[in-house]
Each structure stands twice: as structure tokens, then as C-alpha cells.
Amino acid sequence: MVKPGLGKVIPYLERLYRNDRFLNRTGTYDEDFWTSYNTAPINDERLAETVRQLNNQDKATEVFDTTFLNTLRRQQDSIAQVQSQSQPGRDSFNLSYAPGSPPVLRGASNWGFHFSYGAGVHFLQTEAAAYTLGLYTALPEGTPVLELSDNLEARDIEPVYQWALDITYKDRYLLRWTLARDLWNSIYRESAIGGGFQFNLTKRYRPVYLRPMAQFSRMFYARKLGEADNDYGNFEVDNKNIKANKVNMYLGDRIYNWKFSLEMAIELNPSRELFVRGDYRVPFRHSERVFLRERGRVFPKRGELATDGQKVRAWREGVESISPIAGTLPTYAITVGILIK
Numbered sequence: 084m085v086k087p088g089l090g091k092v093i094p095y096l097e098r099l100y101r102n103d104r105f106l107n108r109t110g111t112y113d114e115d116f117w118t119s120y121n122t123a124p125i126n127d128e129r130l131a132e133t134v135r136q137l138n139n140q141d142k143a144t145e146v147f148d149t150t151f152l153n154t155l156r157r158q159q160d161s162i163a164q165v166q167s168q169s170q171p172g173r174d175s176f177n178l179s180y181a182p183g184s185p186p187v188l189r190g191a192s193n194w195g196f197h198f199s200y201g202a203g204v205h206f207l208q209t210e211a212a213a214y215t216l217g218l219y220t221a222l223p224e225g226t227p228v229l230e231l232s233d234n235l236e237a238r239d240i241e242p243v244y245q246w247a248l249d250i251t252y253k254d255r256y257l258l259r260w261t262l263a264r265d266l267w268n269s270i271y272r273e274s275a276i277g278g279g280f281q282f283n284l285t286k287r288y289r290p291v292y293l294r295p296m297a298q299f300s301r302m303f304y305a306r307k308l309g310e311a312d313n314d315y316g317n318f319e320v321d322n323k324n325i326k327a328n329k330v331n332m333y334l335g336d337r338i339y340n341w342k343f344s345l346e347m348a349i350e351l352n353p354s355r356e357l358f359v360r361g362d363y364r365v366p367f368r369h370s371e372r373v374f375l376r377e378r379g380r381v382f383p384k385r386g387e388l389a390t391d392g393q394k395v396r397a398w399r400e401g402v403e404s405i406s407p408i409a410g411t412l413p414t415y416a417i418t419v420g421i422l423i424k
Contacts, residue, residue, distance in 0.1 A: 094288070095288060095289040096287070096288070096289075193252055193253050194250065194251065194252055195249075195250070195251040195252075195254065195424070196248070196249070196250055196251075197248075197249040197251065197422055197423065197424050198246070198247070198248055198249075198422070198423045199245075199246070199247045199249065199356075199358065199420055199421065199422040199423065200244070200245065200246050200247075200420050200421060201244065201245050201358070201360070201418045201419055201420015201421065202242070202243070202244040202245070202266075202418065202419065202420065203242075203243060203244075203245070203360075203416060203417045203418030203419060203420075204240045204241065204242055204243070204416065204417060205240065205241045205243055205271075205362075205414065205415075205416040206239065206240055206414055206415045206416065207238075207239075207240065207241050207304065207409055207414050208237075208238070208239050208409075208410065208414075209235065209237060209238050209306060209408050209409060209410075210237055210408075211234065211235060211236055211237040212234070212235055212399050212400055213232070213233075213234050213235075213399070213400055213401075214232070214233065214234075214235055214308055214334055214397065214398065214399055214405070215230075215231070215232040215397065215398040215401075216229075216230070216231050216232075216308060216311075216332050216334060216373055216395075216396075216397050217229070217230045217231075217395070217396045217397075218230070218320075218373070218375075218388070218394065218395055219393070219394055219395075219396070220318075220394075221393075221394060225393075226315075227315070228313075228315045228318050229311045229313060229315070229330060229332065229375075230311065231308060231309050231310075231311040231332050233308050233309040235306055235308060235334065235408070238306070241265060241269055241271055241304075242265070242266040242267070243263050243264060243265055243266060243271055243273075243416075243418075244263070244264060244266060245261060245262065245263045245264075245418055245420065246261070246262045247259055247260065247261045247262075248260045249422075251281060254281065254283075255280060255281055255282075256278070256280060256281075257278055257279045257280060257281050257294060257296065258276075258277075258278045259275075259276070259277060259278065259279070259296060259298065260274075260275070260276045261273070261274070261275040261276070261298065262274055263275075263302075268307065269304070269305065269306055269307070270303065270304065270305040270306075270307075270333055270335060270374055271302070271303075271304050272302065272303045273300055273301070273302040273303075274300070274301050274302075275298040275299065275300040275301070275342050276298060276299060277296055277297050277298025277299055277342070278296065278297070278298075279294055279295050279296030279297060279344070280294065280295060280296075281293075281294050282294075289349065289350055290349070290350040291347070291348070291349050291350075292346075292347070292348040292349075292350075292356070292358075293345075293346070293347060294344075294345070294346040294347075294348070295343075295344070295345050295346075296343070296344040296345075296346070297341070297342070297343055297344075298341075298342040298343075298344065299339075299340075299341065299342070300339070300340040300341070300342040300364060301337075301338075301339055301340075302337070302338045302339075302340060302364075303335060303336070303337050303338070303372070303374075303387075304335050304336055304338060304408075304409055305333035305334060305335025305336070305372065305374045306333060306334060306335060306408060307331060307332075307333050308332050308333060308334050309331075309332060310329055310330070310331055310332070310378060311329070311330050311331075311332050312328070312329065313325070313327060313328050313329065313330050320375055320386030320387075320388060321385075321386035321387050321388065323384045323385070323386050324384070325375065325377060325384055325386065326377070326380075327377035327378055327379055327380050327383070328378075328379065329377075329378035329379055330375050330376065330377055330378060331375070331376045331377075331378055332373065332374075332375060333373065333374035333375075333376070334371075334372075334373060334374075334397065334405075334408060335371075335372050335373075335374055335408060335409075336369050336370065336371055336372060336407040336408060336409050337369070337370045337372055338366050338368070338369055338407070338409060339366065339367055339368040339369075340364040340365060340366050340367070341364070341365045341367065342362055342363070342364050342365075343362070343363045343364075343365075344360055344361065344362045344363075345360070345361050346358055346359070346360040346361075347359050347360075348422060353424065354423065354424050355421060355422070355423060355424070356421065356422040356424070357419075357420075357421060357422075358419070358420055358421070358422055359417070359418070359419050360417070360418040360419075360420075361415070361416070361417055362415065362416040362417075362418070363413060363414075363415055364413060364414050364415075364416070365413045366409075366411055366412075366413070366414075369407045369411065370389060371389070371390040371397065371405060371406075371407060372387055372388065372389055372390065373387075373388050373389075373390060373395050373397065374386070374387050374388075375387075375388070390405070392404070
């Protein structure tokens with residue numbers, strides 16, 4: 084008799100997934116075991132052939148099993164060692180073998196590799212101001228190559244997306260390499276590497292992980308100031324030959340940060356996690372940059388130059404020698420994404 088509504092949800096740690104082994108068949112099939120109560124006699128040739136194939140498969144698995152082969156090899160080596168020790172005039176030594184998997188395989192099981200991706204926002208404030216950028220030749224008279232004056236609008240956040248590769252050891256220690264890029268309307272490139280720890284806060288239930296981390300971050304951030312007319316012709320920037328008639332000019336910074344992160348993740352299934360990550364970046368080094376990109380070409384060339392006051396000059400509100408557009412204060416970021424195990 085079935086009474087609906089009395090069932091309970093299976094605990095997360097007791098669930099079976101598609102890769103779990105549901106049944107191990109042991110022994111051989113005995114058609115007369117249940118005598119007259121046998122409801123599935125093998126009287127069909129196709130069914131009997133299936134059972135024979137399964138038996139052959141089990142035998143092959145047993146013969147070629149790695150553990151079995153290692154055990155057999157150890158026994159052979161032990162016999163050879165005993166024989167060599169029994170011979171006079173030879174130096175003897177003893178070898179001991181630990182049961183189970185070989186040491187190399189046991190050590191490899193302590194390591195794990197995970198990939199994650201996500202999107203979020205970086206609270207990176209820039210103030211509104213009037214800027215003038217100029218690119219000049221190296222000649223003493225400083226012939227203008229590109230010149231542009233425009234207003235840079237204020238902005239509080241930058242939408243970005245991230246990839247990360249994690250290497251874990253003993254499910255506790257963590258090494259992470261992160262790449263981040265902008266979604267639109269800016270130039271945002273970050274590469275960070277560092278390490279941290281991983282803690283499972285709920286070992287008896289669905290795993291919830293806490294990951295504190297510290298990384299070294301190198302970031303280039305630039306805002307588009309406008310489009311300049313190239314009346315000069317071909318010129319070289321950053322070992323690239325610029326030929327386009329229109330060139331976008333970006334004003335930005337190369338920023339080096341100490342990046343501190345705190346991440347919370349919940350396991351959706353044994354191969355997926357949903358995470359929320361908060362980052363706190365402390366800049367310790369800036370350098371002002373001008374970024375150029377060709378317009379109207381199938382494969383546009385890009386170039387990056389430092390504002391050195393000679394070839395590249397920049398003014399903010401009419402005053403030369405500008406400060407970093409992103410400022411020098413710590414910044415925050417939030418990312419939501421998926422981790423693949």
C-alpha cells in the first residue's frame with residue numbers, strides 16, 4: 084500500500100549522481116538458485132550471451148586492474164630480491180612496500196584543478212574633467228602627430244567579467260590565477276595571482292565554502308576621451324605602424340595593487356558551485372598612460388604610451404602633469420559566478 088506525502092527529501096550527501104556506481108554485480112549467475120521461484124531464467128540466447136559478456140568484462144577488469152598488477156609486480160620483485168639476497172658475495176638491502184596505491188598516485192590525489200567564471204562590478208570612480216592629449220614626434224620642434232581635447236564624464240562603476248584557474252592542495256590550500264576584462268566602453272585589463280585557504284563550513288550538509296585570499300594584481304584602466312584625426316600619416320607607436328585616418332585616444336593608468344578577496348560558495352552539485360566574491364584593492368603604484376586604437380580597419384592596431392611630457396603630453400583643466408584618473412584610494416568589487424570542478 085502506497086501512502087503519498089510521507090516521503091522525505093534525501094539528504095544532499097546521500098544522493099546518487101550520474102557518475103556514481105549504482106550496482107556491483109558479484110559472483111556468477113545460477114539459473115537453478117531459486118528453483119521454481121526463479122522468475123528470470125536465462126533461456127534466451129541473447130540474454131545468455133549478455134551474461135557471458137558481462138562475465139568476460141569482469142574477468143578482464145580483474146586481470147588488468149591497476150591494483151592487481153601492482154600487487155603482482157611487488158610479489159615478483161620480492162621473490163627476485165629474496166633470491167638475490169640468498170646469493171653470497173652480494174650486497175643485500177631490504178625494500179618495504181606500502182599497501183594500496185603507488186606513492187605517486189596517492190600524492191596526486193591531494194591536488195585539484197578548478198575553473199571559474201563570473202561577472203560583476205568594480206566600484207572605480209572617475210571624476211568629470213576637461214582633458215587635452217597630444218602626441219608629438221621626437222624632433223626638437225615637436226611636430227604634432229595627434230591632438231585631441233574633450234571632456235571626460237564622471238563614472239562610478241565598471242562592469243567586468245572574470246576567469247580564474249584554481250589549484251587546490253588537500254582541499255584546504257588554494258593557488259589562484261585571475262583574468263578580468265571590461266564589458267564595454269572602457270579598457271579594463273587585470274591579471275592577478277596569489278593564494279589563500281578554503282574552509283568547508285557545513286561538512287554534514289550541502290557544502291558551503293569560505294575562501295579568504297591575497298593576490299598581487301596588475302591592472303590597466305583607461306577611459307575613451309574621443310576620436311582624433313590622423314593628418315600626419317603613418318607613424319609608429321609601441322612598435323606598431325599606425326596607418327588609419329581616425330584614431331581613438333584613451334586616457335588611463337597602469338595600476339599595481341594588493342588584492343584581498345573573501346569568497347562564499349555553495350555547492351549546487353558535485354561538479355558546480357555558485358559563488359559570491361568581494362575584492363578589496365589597495366594600489367601601491369601608478370603610471371599615467373595614453374592608449375591608441377585605429378578606427379575603420381579590419382584588424383585595428385593598438386598602442387600604449389607613457390605620458391612622459393615630451394612625446395606624449397596631457398593637460399587636465401589646462402594644467403599639465405595630470406594625476407591618475409582612477410585616484411589613489413582603495414577600491415571595491417563584487418563578482419557572482421560559477422565554479423566548475
